[in-house]
Amino acid sequence: MNAGQPALRLSGREVFFYVFLPFASGHYLSALLRTVNAVLAPDLVASLALSPAQLGLLTSAFFVSFALVQLPVGIALDRYGPRKVQLVLLAVAAAGALMFASGDSFLELMLARTVIGFGLGGCFMAAVKAISTWIDPARLPSVQGFLIAIGGLGAASATAPVRAALHYMDWRGLFVILALLLACTAFLIWSATPRLAQAPKAKSDVPVIASIAAVYRDPAFRKTISLILIPHAVFFGIQGLWIGRWLSDVARFPDHAVVYLLYLSMAAVIFGAIAVGMITEWAGKRGVKPLDVAGIGIALFIAVQVAIVCNWKPSFQLLSVLFTLIGTITGIEYAIVAQSMPKSLTGRAATCLNLLIFVGAFVVQAGFGLLVGLWEPNHLGHYPATAYRVAFGVLVLLQLPGLLSFALRRSRPASAAAGLSIRLPSTP
Template identity: 75%
Template sequence: MTPETNEPPRLSGLAVFFYVFLPFALGHFLSSMLRNVNAVLAPSLVHSLALTPGELGLLTSAFFFSFALVQLPVGIALDRFGPRIVQLVLMLLGSVGVLMFARGQTFTHLLIARAVMGFGLGGCFMSAVKAISTWIAPKRLPSVHGYLIAIGGLGAATATMPVRLVLQYTDWRGLFAVLGGLTACCGLLIVLLVPLCKGNANAKAPTLQSIVDVYRHPAFRTTVSLVLVPHTVFFGIQGLWIGRWLADVARFPDSAVAYLLYLSMAAVIFGAIAVGMITEWAGRRGLLPLDVAGIGVALFVLVQVALVVSYTPSLQLLSVLFTLVGTITGIEYAIVAQTMPKELTGRAATCLNLLIFIGAFVVQAGFGQLVGLWHPDRFGHYPVLAYRVAFAALVLLQLPGLVRHFLRRRPVQCQIALLANKEDYEIGSLRSSR
């Protein structure tokens, strides 16, 4: 494999959009779609293979587990060979996993195929960020990240009602066969359209000490202590369990669940763009991105509290609010990129991805295990109490980081107030002496 070298060519903004952003965004679109498609396919999968909630959660979360395992090697490969070649190899591997899933006959077969799928699609977001950052100014990255996440939201939305419409003409196996072909075509499109990006053939694997340096850095610890657990909850629940909650707790039929999931995933598009715009707007007024994240995480936890109590007047609204407000957790990438030392940003992003996807695997699989402690009724619906307990456990996991953040902010605000009062006092004294 020949590393991609030389300086990248000068491209206009329009050329960057068509030749760089769109091809990589398409890969992220397919990755998000395949990550979330089980939320709609769950009834078909359960019927075909007689899956328990624990098995359904494990099957779906295997995608996250392989995502996590591939982060470090993908990060090294992106530095050495550039995103163009790396993404081709990964998309072809992802295509193999999708086609394996289409032909799987047992739970074990599908579990392995889902893991292979995750290995292949695990670098889509990182590759896109790596390629786009070559031509985008750092101050624009929050907005561009927001647009990229919005494309992922579009992919997640496509995994809902559009998938249900396709299932009127084929079964889930035929759907995955088509998606496997599209995944391979996306990899080829990237090679054909994307210009060569600068690579570093001398890039080496990060040492244990370099990774420890990332975790020890105060900026990294401060960010993950607030946003990491909510981020894993957002990823783990939106791709599967919010749909099962609508079916089992709200008792909506499959068609209504698909429609509400479509609205929920579409909300990610608007939420992601809004987060980038709000963060830049707040920055111009002196508010740090971490403060924006703190407010957003607090609102996200409140939505989950409403899910715990099953706020009956608007169960539909809660499913949409969960994904709309939950998009604030995507700000974690921009905060790490802006606050970490330049020599640590690449490793920090890789470590962050590793933690997020491991956490999402634990949340998605663990949620299923908790719900599976109860027995379903004769229609296959699990009781409201099972979901209340599971969501309450997630809220309890997020509260310590949120409380710590606001306790940490209080001394800083008091110090700022004291300095402001001191300055006013000194100005007043000076005027009096005149």
């Protein structure tokens, strides 16, 4: 038996309770903590007199630390396995949550938020690594679809449930409870997840930098990111902020209608992620590759954005939900990478991918705001539809080359096969 292979075979029920559920719980809490500041913003401003710039910097500190920790986490996952790595990282996140609960200044809260980001930086990748160890690779897309859906549930839990909890406690008490939940999740992963037959090697014959470079040079990795990376960054960057602003500024919906549509969007993420996994698995049984499924989904995702650029007024509500529903196809990127890369590099490959996605999402979110800001708002503070049409148009132009390159690659094998059949001499 090779190093890092399962010591025993688990039934589907055992994989769910001993592997999927513990690691999915970590991903759930990660998504909740990533988005909780949107609801807590009024309380944080009132408690510490934060300026809008400070509030923005405080919230973004999570993403910066989350991105920075990706490569070290990937290396650790490959060397020590997800069980040990998550025990340490979730303990760090719990400490960060306690720091946040006791913070009395902007700098203290920003430091705590950074620590939380470091501690939660491996939740999704550790889950991917653990799950891919114990299940058939052909089932990865559907299982990871459920994992992404649980992340959507965590983000949804950071809205109305958190607001309801604040009727019984302040934000400091909330973070104490979150710290306890993080610690309990770390213990659950350590105690419930089966140990591997042999621990992953502490050292690799390939130097760390060389192995990371090998990930980026791998043809399967490059084909995957050339098609899906930019749409994935667009999905993360726009869904988390600008769809709501677009509904307010362009569609001119009142605040309660915007909140309702954003709730629907969260539900769309959950159901969309599950549907993508099931469709991909169904297509795989019929000989359709996951990357081909992704190509169709990306084309539809871009089509939704083209409709936004065209200012399709009769269906503003539908477009806002379709953006998140179809945009969940980008989550298939993780499954494709996990299936196509060598087992010894799956953790590193997944975290390299995560690093690119989060950096890309930051660029998209900031760049979109800069483009919209080139126009002047009206007396109510609403930016014109033209500003959003231009910004979405730029995003469409950035995504089209990857889709066109994918289409050209798909057409080449058929053309080459046709040419080969013509040139081959007949057998005597």
